[in-house]
Amino acid sequence: MTSVVATNQTILVVGGGISGMTAALEAAETGKQVVLVEKNPYLGGRTVQLYRYFPKMCHPTCGLEINLRRLKANPRIQVLTMAEVTGISGAKGDYSVSVKLAPRFVNENCTACGECNKAATTEIDDAFNYNLGKVKAAYLPNDMAYPQRYVIDPSVVGTAEGQAIKAACKYSAVDLDMKEEVVTLNAGAIVWATGWQPYDAAKITPYRYGEFKNVITNVEFERLADPHGPTGGKILRPSDGKEARNVAFIQCAGSRDENHLRHCSRFCCMASLKQTRYVDEAFGADGKSTIYYIDIRAIDRFEDFYQQVQANPNVSFVKSKVARITEDKNGDPRLWGVNTEGYIRYAEPHDLVVLAVGMEPSVKNVAIPIEVLGDSSGFVMADPANGGIFGAGCATNALDVNRAVQSATAAALGAVQVVSKVARGEA
């Protein structure tokens, strides 16, 4: 049975991505007790799934490593992975929260030696790589996973393969008898940092995502460019493994669209501009990127990044929302539309199309098991009516990593104030 120490002076942080980690660390470093709950078997959320971030093109390994060091050094944070909040009751200063813990089938003895992986034979979809590849049923979710501990997929539990995996472990770390459990804990304040998910591109029917193999999303393209990704960092298109030298980026795929997401997702313009650099670095003058856009929103101080990309002769910009995509016989996706600068019709073939899909909250405010105010897209709003619940990061708005961290720090401050009042007997 998992034991969690929590009182009404504890801050519960829901979601262990960059925002949740930040909020947990900021609060813990002011001396508060924090419980950090994460649904995945590892921390870092969507940020670790990036190859590099804009504008400095650094690897998430770097920023996250600092946060993980802070986390390991801080005794006030208890981390629960593979955990989901299923119920919240009570009010500001005194919440009771039930958390469902899914079995990992691997305990703290794990040294990440990888022997269980060698013993496993079944392959399952690699969720970390957006199902672009496969992993064995005993796997480390990603190279820098925290906790650095393997996971065993429930599909092999109770099979001979499961027994072989267990036998392969020299540290008695494999425990196939683990069961799902529910723990109840107290909290004075809650930081809701459940982040975002890419908008389901299959809903944008004229773009035929899911039907045409060479139409992928921007998050999938990150995995293609990453040396730890399914192609070892080579930009190869899914249909035939050919190098994708002529890449089209379609902006506002789902965002700023009354039929899909009403809001501007803010990060996608910068993400596509950044991704043209991946193409440039992979193929140089033999690579070609084309960005189809309504207008480029390189928010805030990122205008210079945009200008640098504009100056690259291998990147072109077409001011047009693409009307539809067809597929040529050789697998090339062909983009149809009208360039609104001059009203010129085009029907351009490309090797690969990357849909710059937008952000939607992965847990909409209405899905939170207690009443929390949200906007028309389901993002959590800041409102005194939410009591001791504070939204952080992409649960509150479409944000890039930088802004998510700022938002998380603000949420941590709100939560710290609540539990400080509880400590003084004022709440």
Place this chain on the structure above:
Amino acid sequence: MSDMNQQMTARYKNNFLKEIEEQAEMGDWVKMCMQCGVCSGSCPTNFHSAWDHPPQELFMMIRAGKRDEVLESGSMWNCVSCYNCYVRCPRKVPITHIMHGLAEYAYRLGKAPKQQPTQFLSKTFWDNATKTGRVNEVKLTQTLYFKNGLMDGIKQAMAMQSVALGLVKAKRLNPMEAVGGGHKCKDIKGIHAMLAKARELEAQRKGRAA
């Protein structure tokens, strides 16, 4: 210049966007266009040369106050009402309806291009349908075929012969309609009264002289 054109020019002076918003059906949506171009990219007729101004260009021209260019354009008359643009528009602008609204308004002002075939069809259809409350297919096709003279009409009718015979066989076309007034609805007076009332309400709503 027609009376109505004079009246509207005087009322809206140089504010053509406001004129379209108040006078053309669904015109109040024009300002919502964000110039993404998905409408013209989706338009099946856009791949013909007659479409000199695609929808988003027309909307920008309205905002820019290009009154004569917009109203005299043949573009909106080419709309085939496939609704692709309306379905895909990220702002849910009812583009199809605006095209018809613009065409109808240009016609009312007497500024629509004179030899436009869609306009001729629309006018013929309207006159035909409102006369008895029912469309007389024989008379409708006659008027359309013979609009460019007798010889041309015979040529067209001969070309469509097999289609016409098929329609007769399937009882979708009654050749006897050519004689007399054809079939009509029971209460023609009622239909006419309804149309007159609708015209009166429209004039009231749009502040026009009835």
